[in-house]
Amino acid sequence: MVDFHAHILPKVDHGSDSIETSLKQIKMAKRAGIKKIVATPHYYDNKESLSEFLDRREEGFRNLTNALSSYNNDIEIIKAAEVNLQTDLFKNDLKKLCIGDTNFLLLEMPMNLNWSSWHYEAIDELIALGINPIIAHINRYSSYYTQKLFKKDILFQINIEAFLYFSSRRNVISLYKNGNAHFIGSDIHGCERNPYEKMAKYKAKYTKMFNDFELNSYSVLNL
Numbered sequence: 001m002v003d004f005h006a007h008i009l010p011k012v013d014h015g016s017d018s019i020e021t022s023l024k025q026i027k028m029a030k031r032a033g034i035k036k037i038v039a040t041p042h043y044y045d046n047k048e049s050l051s052e053f054l055d056r057r058e059e060g061f062r063n064l065t066n067a068l069s070s071y072n073n074d075i076e077i078i079k080a081a082e083v084n085l086q087t088d089l090f091k092n093d094l095k096k097l098c099i100g101d102t103n104f105l106l107l108e109m110p111m112n113l114n115w116s117s118w119h120y121e122a123i124d125e126l127i128a129l130g131i132n133p134i135i136a137h138i139n140r141y142s143s144y145y146t147q148k149l150f151k152k153d154i155l156f157q158i159n160i161e162a163f164l165y166f167s168s169r170r171n172v173i174s175l176y177k178n179g180n181a182h183f184i185g186s187d188i189h190g191c192e193r194n195p196y197e198k199m200a201k202y203k204a205k206y207t208k209m210f211n212d213f214e215l216n217s218y219s220v221l222n223l
């Protein structure tokens with residue numbers, strides 16, 4: 001399995017406060033059969049410059065991969081970001097925030113704000129710039145807002161949390177059947193909860209769906 005959304009880089013965001021936490025997260029992932037983790041620390045353009053973020057991400061990535069090298073580790077970590085959609089974002093070279101060497105960008109829509117026409121137009125602008133947005137945890141937003149997104153030619157990631165309750169699980173199945181769910185992510189923060197156990201559990205139950213998520217992930221990652 002590929003975890004397409006994870007906060008596992010040490011001290012880059014609130015997802016991991018230390019190398020030890022990151023190693024525990026990766027141990028849980030490995031036990032559940034995860035082979036690749038797309039590391040997606042939060043990027044908020046109003047909080048820090050892109051170059052500061054990239055420096056911090058590089059340091060976290062280096063520290064983690066160094067620590068993993070002594071563990072005979074076979075999980076691949078891919079550098080990416082969970083990019084919050086903000087008005088000033090476009091002043092940056094957005095390719096630097098894309099997943100690995102791809103043109104795909106994990107984009108977080110506003111959680112506590114109303115979406116305006118600008119938010120939809122911004123997605124079109126990203127596409128015009130050659131960036132393919134993948135909307136992060138599409139299960140978390142109101143369908144009032146997402147309906148308009150589904151008309152666009154873009155991809156969507158869901159969080160494993162969406163499988164945990166009957167109504168949200170029903171919603172995920174409907175998203176998937178309608179071609180609006182393409183990737184699965186743990187969105188892991190810290191190591192107190194183990195979302196990877198849930199990924200393994202629901203993969204066993206919805207094998208075709210999870211296999212499709214995996215194929216989509218490999219396709220985007222050019223593997």
Ligand SMILES: [Fe+2]
Nearest residue numbers: 005007082187
């Ligand atoms: Fe996240």
